[in-house]
Amino acid sequence: xxxxxxxxxxxxxxxxxxxxxxxxxxxxxxxxxxxxxxxxxxxxxxxxxxxxxxxxxxxxxxxxxxxxxxxxxxxxxxxxxxxxxxxxxxxxxxxxxxxxxxxxxxxxxxxxxxxxxxxxxxxxxxxxxxxxxxxxxxxxxxxxxxxxxxxxxxxxxxxxxxxxxxxxxxxxxxxxxxxxxxxxxxxxxxxxxxxxxxxxxxxxxxxxxxxxxxxxxxxxxxxxxxxxxxxxxxxxxxxxxxxxxxxxxxxxxxxxxxxxxxxxxxxxxxxxxxxxxxxxxxxxxxxxxxxxxxxxxxxxxxxxxxxxxxxxxxxxxxxxxxxxxxxxxxxxxxxxxxxxxxxxxxxxxxxxxxxxxxxxxxxxxxxxxxxxxxxxxxxxxxxxxxxxxxxxxxxxxxxxxxxxxxxxxxxxxxxxxxxxxxxxxxxxxxxxxxxxxxxxxxxxxxxxxxxxxxxxxxxxxxxxxxxxxxxxxxxxxxxxxxxxxxxxxxxxxxxxxxxxxxxxxxxxxxxxxxxxxxxxxxxxxxxxxxxxxxxx
Ligand SMILES: [Ca+2]
Ligand SMILES: [Ca+2]
Ligand SMILES: [Ca+2]
Numbered sequence: 001x002x003x004x005x006x007x008x009x010x011x012x013x014x015x016x017x018x019x020x021x022x023x024x025x026x027x028x029x030x031x032x033x034x035x036x037x038x039x040x041x042x043x044x045x046x047x048x049x050x051x052x053x054x055x056x057x058x059x060x061x062x063x064x065x066x067x068x069x070x071x072x073x074x075x076x077x078x079x080x081x082x083x084x085x086x087x088x089x090x091x092x093x094x095x096x097x098x099x100x101x102x103x104x105x106x107x108x109x110x111x112x113x114x115x116x117x118x119x120x121x122x123x124x125x126x127x128x129x130x131x132x133x134x135x136x137x138x139x140x141x142x143x144x145x146x147x148x149x150x151x152x153x154x155x156x157x158x159x160x161x162x163x164x165x166x167x168x169x170x171x172x173x174x175x176x177x178x179x180x181x182x183x184x185x186x187x188x189x190x191x192x193x194x195x196x197x198x199x200x201x202x203x204x205x206x207x208x209x210x211x212x213x214x215x216x217x218x219x220x221x222x223x224x225x226x227x228x229x230x231x232x233x234x235x236x237x238x239x240x241x242x243x244x245x246x247x248x249x250x251x252x253x254x255x256x257x258x259x260x261x262x263x264x265x266x267x268x269x270x271x272x273x274x275x276x277x278x279x280x281x282x283x284x285x286x287x288x289x290x291x292x293x294x295x296x297x298x299x300x301x302x303x304x305x306x307x308x309x310x311x312x313x314x315x316x317x318x319x320x321x322x323x324x325x326x327x328x329x330x331x332x333x334x335x336x337x338x339x340x341x342x343x344x345x346x347x348x349x350x351x352x353x354x355x356x357x358x359x360x361x362x363x364x365x366x367x368x369x370x371x372x373x374x375x376x377x378x379x380x381x382x383x384x385x386x387x388x389x390x391x392x393x394x395x396x397x398x399x400x401x402x403x404x405x406x407x408x409x410x411x412x413x414x415x416x417x418x419x420x421x422x423x424x425x426x427x428x429x430x431x432x433x434x435x436x437x438x439x440x441x442x443x444x445x446x447x448x449x450x451x452x453x454x455x456x457x458x459x460x461x462x463x464x465x466x467x468x469x470x471x472x473x474x475x476x477x478x479x480x481x482x483x484x485x486x487x488x489x490x491x492x493x494x495x496x497x498x499x500x501x502x503x504x505x506x507x508x509x510x511x512x513x514x515x516x517x518x519x520x521x522x523x524x525x526x527x528x529x530x531x532x533x534x535x536x
Pocket of ligand 2: 131132133134135136137138139145146147
């Protein structure tokens with residue numbers, strides 16, 4: 001049974017059958033490729049000084065993932081790549097202070113397969129714990145022999161290898177291995193990706209394969225204890241609604257699986273003209289529109305204030321591709337996996353989280369954007385806020401609880417002068433906060449923060465004595481430019497505040513790396529040029 005057979009009751013000529021099949025076959029990539037080419041040919045994509053790259057001179061090696069292409073992954077950390085708007089990202093760098101994902105969390109990618117030998121994906125491929133590979137026996141008795149990484153519902157075998165590229169790209173957004181010094185990083189640095197292949201090497205798919213894939217995932221979660229929290233569905237069904245598919249997706253949800261759907265690339269108002277599967281009005285379906293680096297809805301993205309739940313980065317997205325390569329693609333196919341990935345992060349942070357709680361966390365914390373009003377129900381995906389909504393840690397400076405630096409006690413030789421250069425953009429309002437912590441001889445911790453009150457900035461330095469914070473220095477600063485210098489207990493902290501941002505960092509890794517750490521939070525806040533030098 002092909003797509004048309006299920007989705008259309010109208011008889012059609014061989015020509016139109018072929019046409020319908022081709023439309024189904026192309027699924028989402030057609031417009032994506034077009035959009036990609038347009039951007040590749042245009043000024044936006046020309047390499048420019050707008051593309052900032054993390055470098056050793058600017059930031060300690062472990063501060064952000066060391067994957068070389070992280071610098072162009074604007075969806076994670078938008079520093080103006082592709083002419084984008086600084087801070088228009090999903091807050092991944094901040095979210096990673098909560099969690100970078102967990103291999104115990106499984107997501108199903110229902111797509112064209114995955115490059116099973118891609119060096120930036122292999123470690124994050126799901127491995128069926130109940131299956132002994134290659135013995136010709138269905139060890140876990142789920143009806144599939146040797147289904148180690150998932151199943152190929154096109155060729156009906158255990159090797160869901162991607163000959164098309166689309167599924168590999170989607171998988172990399174969710175979980176290309178992070179901080180391995182290679183290629184890109186996924187939103188999850190580690191996760192387990194189940195591969196369910198429903199599209200052949202031309203991108204053609206059938207409804208029977210799609211239904212079988214949905215049922216595989218549902219069964220594995222419900223009957224075999226595999227903690228699949230989401231399926232990514234960057235495919236569309238041009239012929240429309242199907243009661244059979246709707247029921248399969250409902251059962252998916254009843255098993256505990258969030259069904260993340262690409263809204264589609266028809267530039268259509270789906271409130272008026274429904275598209276599927278995003279159009280299924282089920283509590284476990286989250287439908288995702290595509291966002292540009294500038295924070296607008298991508299030209300080709302479908303939209304609808306009632307039917308498109310959230311927008312996520314989708315235009316000019318760098319990710320893994322077939323044959324061990326990488327590629328830049330655009331479309332709602334790339335937007336959906338950002339949301340799928342955040343479902344996985346939420347489950348990593350709170351394993352018992354329910355489908356309903358996931359929906360609330362993601363849709364309840366999306367950042368409203370004027371450019372999305374009337375087009376998307378909520379706003380831009382915000383991974384940082386979604387995780388923060390779980391109440392798992394403080395997210396505003398000063399952190400409610402910062403334990404004394406007992407976890408990492410650096411050797412005396414690493415006691416350091418802390419020079420912290422912060423480039424931030426707070427023209428959008430809000431506050432900027434940051435802290436630096438280090439193991440001074442007192443064993444205390446020092447924090448500096450800078451926050452906005454009306455038209456002025458207030459800077460202060462505090463020391464945590466193990467009981468609470470004591471303000472040791474404070475100063476008002478006019479405007480958004482200036483150099484502040486404080487000396488605390490023989491260590492100096494310098495804050496150069498220039499109204500633009502550069503890079504984010506991860507405090508925990510900095511602490512581990514040098515006995516000093518920094519953390520930046522607040523609207524559009526980023527930090528760079530962290531330098532720690534031994535005390536004389
Ligand atoms: Ca099996
Ligand atoms: Ca076996
Ligand atoms: Ca990588």
